[in-house]
Amino acid sequence: MLGGLVAGIEAGDDDEGDEDAIVPAQGPSVKRQTICFDESFPSAAPNFQLLVDAGPGCGGITWPAAEVLTAYLANILALNPSWLEGKRIVELGAGTGAVSMALARMMKKRGSRTTIYSTDQAILLDLMDANTVLNDVGDTVNVRELSWGETIASEMQTPDIILAADCVYFEPAFPLLMKTLRLLATPTSEILFCYKKRRKADKRFFVMLRKVFTVTAVVEDFVCHRDFRREAIFLYRLSLRSR
Numbered sequence: 544m545l546g547g548l549v550a551g552i553e554a555g556d557d558d559e560g561d562e563d564a565i566v567p568a569q570g571p572s573v574k575r576q577t578i579c580f581d582e583s584f585p586s587a588a589p590n591f592q593l594l595v596d597a598g599p600g601c602g603g604i605t606w607p608a609a610e611v612l613t614a615y616l617a618n619i620l621a622l623n624p625s626w627l628e629g630k631r632i633v634e635l636g637a638g639t640g641a642v643s644m645a646l647a648r649m650m651k652k653r654g655s656r657t658t659i660y661s662t663d664q665a666i667l668l669d670l671m672d673a674n675t676v677l678n679d680v681g682d683t684v685n686v687r688e689l690s691w692g693e694t695i696a697s698e699m700q701t702p703d704i705i706l707a708a709d710c711v712y713f714e715p716a717f718p719l720l721m722k723t724l725r726l727l728a729t730p731t732s733e734i735l736f737c738y739k740k741r742r743k744a745d746k747r748f749f750v751m752l753r754k755v756f757t758v759t760a761v762v763e764d765f766v767c768h769r770d771f772r773r774e775a776i777f778l779y780r781l782s783l784r785s786r
């Protein structure tokens with residue numbers, strides 16, 4: 544169901560030559576729809592639901608990179624069920640909160656304890672709050688404002704895990720996202736960064752990123768219902784370079 548929805552929204556998205564485009568093309572018709580996932584959203588089923596609404600901007604819908612990142616998390620958890628036990632996780636640019644919500648449901652299903660901060664700009668927080676209620680994960684997911692480049696509240700500092708899906712698309716925000724990654728990351732942070740390639744300009748972000756982080760592509764096969772490599776979606780692990 545989501546695949547069709549996103550495909551419609553992404554039409555005309557391949558805008559390498561369109562440097563004026565600020566955000567990926569939006570589906571203006573998507574207004575407060577609840578989408579229900581079956582087995583299509585890895586391991587968060589059954590009854591995983593998301594409220595989507597393009598009104599607040601591109602974060603109001605869920606993007607394929609979020610599905611890929613969630614699939615990868617589900618696969619690691621299947622191999623290593625205690626991986627996230629007791630960990631503090633910060634998701635950047637979470638939009639609807641899809642990754643955080645799905646992860647919280649996976650943890651709940653396992654009876655594991657974890658703390659997730661699902662963050663974005665203020666305009667997305669109501670939607671994320673609604674999704675937290677819809678999925679009954681308020682005991683695990685904390686919805687917080689975190690605008691890239693700004694001060695980070697102490698509760699979110701030095702997280703064990705940092706997650707980001709489809710956060711590289713607007714060049715003026717590149718240094719801000721970099722600043723936030725630098726502020727959050729510690730030498731022991733695990734950072735999973737799922738990227739959808741759209742524009743040549745994205746290279747400038749990766750030049751900045753590689754100065755601070757070692758960027759390793761996740762090459763292992765994992766169960767994912769999307770053929771993400773064909774969709775130009777890449778999953779990276781980042782680790783702070785030693786100075």
Ligand SMILES: C[S@@+](CC[C@H](N)C(=O)[O-])C[C@H]1O[C@@H](n2cnc3c(N)ncnc32)[C@H](O)[C@@H]1O
Pocket residue numbers: 567600601602603604605606607608609635636637638639641663664667689690691707708709710712716719
């Ligand atoms: C393409 S959407 C991806 C949303 C979600 N991660 C997903 O994959 O479905 C990009 C997200 O980055 C967020 N974002 C953009 N600029 C931001 C900024 N300066 N500070 C915080 N979040 C920002 C947007 O609000 C949006 O939710």
